[in-house]
Amino acid sequence: MDEIASLLEPQIPGLRRYAWALLRDCEAADDLVQDTLERAISRWNQRRDGDLRAWLFAIQRNLFINGLRRRKARGTHVGEEALNDVPAPGMSPESHAGLHDVLKGLDALPEEQRSILLLVGVEDLSYEQAARVLDIPLGTVMSRLSRARARLREFMEARRSTALRRVK
Amino acid sequence: MTGERPIGEDDLQAYVDERLSPSRLEAVKAYLTDHPATAEQVEREIAHRDALRMRLAFKAQEPIPSRLRIANLVAARRRSPLARPAAYAALAWLAIGGILGTWGGVWWASRQPMQAEAMSVADNAIAAHRIYVGERLHPVEVPADQEAHLVQWLSRRVGKPLTAPNLNAQGYHLIGGRLLPDGGEAAAQFMYEDAGGSRLTLYARSGGNEAQTSFRFEEKGGVSAFSWIDKGLSYVVSAKADRTQLLPIAEAIYKQFEATGDPAKGRL
Numbered sequence: 393m394d395e396i397a398s399l400l401e402p403q404i405p406g407l408r409r410y411a412w413a414l415l416r417d418c419e420a421a422d423d424l425v426q427d428t429l430e431r432a433i434s435r436w437n438q439r440r441d442g443d444l445r446a447w448l449f450a451i452q453r454n455l456f457i458n459g460l461r462r463r464k465a466r467g468t469h470v471g472e473e474a475l476n477d478v479p480a481p482g483m484s485p486e487s488h489a490g491l492h493d494v495l496k497g498l499d500a501l502p503e504e505q506r507s508i509l510l511l512v513g514v515e516d517l518s519y520e521q522a523a524r525v526l527d528i529p530l531g532t533v534m535s536r537l538s539r540a541r542a543r544l545r546e547f548m549e550a551r552r553s554t555a556l557r558r559v560k
Numbered sequence: 561m562t563g564e565r566p567i568g569e570d571d572l573q574a575y576v577d578e579r580l581s582p583s584r585l586e587a588v589k590a591y592l593t594d595h596p597a598t599a600e601q602v603e604r605e606i607a608h609r610d611a612l613r614m615r616l617a618f619k620a621q622e623p624i625p626s627r628l629r630i631a632n633l634v635a636a637r638r639r640s641p642l643a644r645p646a647a648y649a650a651l652a653w654l655a656i657g658g659i660l661g662t663w664g665g666v667w668w669a670s671r672q673p674m675q676a677e678a679m680s681v682a683d684n685a686i687a688a689h690r691i692y693v694g695e696r697l698h699p700v701e702v703p704a705d706q707e708a709h710l711v712q713w714l715s716r717r718v719g720k721p722l723t724a725p726n727l728n729a730q731g732y733h734l735i736g737g738r739l740l741p742d743g744g745e746a747a748a749q750f751m752y753e754d755a756g757g758s759r760l761t762l763y764a765r766s767g768g769n770e771a772q773t774s775f776r777f778e779e780k781g782g783v784s785a786f787s788w789i790d791k792g793l794s795y796v797v798s799a800k801a802d803r804t805q806l807l808p809i810a811e812a813i814y815k816q817f818e819a820t821g822d823p824a825k826g827r828l
Contacts, residue, residue: 397630400630409616409617422625429633433633514612514616519579538572538573541605541608542601
C-alpha cells in the first residue's frame with residue numbers, strides 16, 4: 393500500500409494538470425484523476441514492468457476518450473470523425489488577451505493534437521512515452537507534434553492580426 | 561557525419577523541446593541561421609510552449625485534494641467498488657454538443673449558477689437534517705407505515721416522481737418523511753434509522769439543468785453530505801458519519817434509482 397502511494401502520488405500533480413487542461417473544470421478534472429488512480433490501483437498487479445508515468449497518462453487519456461465515445465454511442469448522430477474534432481469545452485470566461493490566449497489556441501485544436509502538445513510540451517513526457525500514451529508509432533508522434541504546433545501558431549497569428557485590425 | 565543528414569521536422573520539434581544531441585543541435589542551429597523564416601516559426605513555437613506551461617503551472621502546484629490520496633482511495637475501494645457517474649464524460653459530451661453548435665454556449669452560461677445551486681441545495685439539506693434528525697417526538701410528518709401515501713404526496717408536491725430507496729442492506733430502515741420549503745420550491749426529506757438509533761436523511765427537490773452529475777461531498781459541523789443531480793432531481797444524502805461511511809450508502813441509493821429504471825421517463 394505504502395509502496396503504491398509513494399509511486400503514484402508524485403504523479404498526481406501532472407495528472408491533475410493534464411485533466412484540467414482537457415476538461416477545464418476543476419471538479420470534473422479531479423473526477424477523471426480519481427478514476428485514473430482507482431483504475432491504476434485495481435490493475436496494479438497487471439502493470440508491466442514498464443514506465444509508470446506513461447502507463448498512468450495512457451489510462452487517463454483512455455478514460456477521457458472513452459467518456460467521449462460512451463456519450464457518442466448514447467447520443468447518436470455524431471460521426472467517428474467528430475471525435476477527432478472535439479474542441480475543449482468552451483472558452484474560459486476569464487480569458488481576455490495575452491497568456492490566456494494560448495488556451496484558446498489549444499481549444500481550437502482536435503483532441504489528439506491537444507493531447508500531444510500537453511503531454512510533450514507541458515508534462516515533459518519523452519517522445520517514446522507519448523507514443524505509448526497515444527498508442528501511435530514514434531514517427532507519428534513527431535509529425536503530429538509538428539502539425540499541432542503549426543496549427544497553434546496559425547491560430548495565434550490569425551488572432552493577433554484580427555486584434556491589430558480592430559485597433560486601427 | 562551527423563551533419564550530413566538533412567534536417568527534418570522531427571529535428572525542429574526536438575529543437576523546440578530542447579531534446580537534441582549536442583552535435584545535432586549544432587546542425588539545426590546552422591540550418592536555422594540559413595533559414596530565417598523557419599527560425600522565426602520555431603521561436604514562436606517555443607514561445608507558445610512556454611506560454612502553455614506557464615498558464616497551466618498553477619494546477620500542478622495546488623495542494624492535492626484529500627480525495628485523491630492513495631490511502632483514501634484504497635480505503636474507499638475496500639468499502640465499495642462501484643464507479644461514480646463520471647462528470648467528465650458528461651462534460652466531454654457537452655463538448656461534442658459544442659462543436660455541433662447546439663450546447664456550447666448554453667453550457668458556460670449555465671455552469672456557474674448551477675454549481676452554486678447544487679451547493680445551496682446541499683446546505684439546505686444539511687440544515688434540515690440538523691433540525692429534524694435530533695427531533696425525538698416528531699421527526700417525520702408522515703410515518704413509514706404510510707409509505708405509499710408519503711411517496712405519492714411528496715412526489716406530487718415536488719413535481720417529479722420520487723422513490724424512497726430501500727436501505728435495509730445498509731442497516732437502515734425508513735421511518736418516514738416530510739415536506740420542506742427550499743428557496744420557494746417544495747423539497748422532500750426521507751428519514752432513515754439504523755438499529756442503534758443513528759439517522760440519515762435523503763433530501764430531494766427538482767432542479768438542475770444537467771441530466772446527471774457526479775457526487776459532490778460536503779461536510780458541515782460534523783454532518784457529511786453527498787449530493788448529486790439525476791434526471792432533473794437534486795438529491796442530498798446526509799448523516800453524522802464520515803465520508804467513507806456515507807459514500808457506500810450514497811452509491812446504494814444512486815444505484816437503486818438507476819435500477820428502478822427511469823422514474824422520470826415520460827418527464828418534463
